[in-house]
Amino acid sequence: MTLKKYVVMSKFNSSDKFIYDKGFATKELANSYAKLMIDSNEYDSISYFCFEQTMDYDFYFDVPLPKKNNQDDDGVPF
Numbered sequence: 118m119t120l121k122k123y124v125v126m127s128k129f130n131s132s133d134k135f136i137y138d139k140g141f142a143t144k145e146l147a148n149s150y151a152k153l154m155i156d157s158n159e160y161d162s163i164s165y166f167c168f169e170q171t172m173d174y175d176f177y178f179d180v181p182l183p184k185k186n187n188q189d190d191d192g193v194p195f
Contacts, residue, residue, distance in 0.1 A: 122170050123147035127154070130162040144169070
């Protein structure tokens with residue numbers, strides 16, 4: 118399975134909600150897709166955005182964070 122780190126999303130100018138379009142392994146592929154969609158001019162008043170996924174949550178939540186000197190075992194600063 119290929120990691121799709123770059124996600125192209127679109128948003129109509131009259132809306133505040135993003136729409137998932139596609140995910141890509143490289144930024145170049147994401148840019149090519151966005152350019153193709155812009156050039157096709159299929160919809161009026163739509164913008165395209167590229168989001169880079171920088172965190173792997175499966176890895177992040179499996180690795181405990183280091184304890185700071187000013188925290189108890191429950192993670193609350195004192």
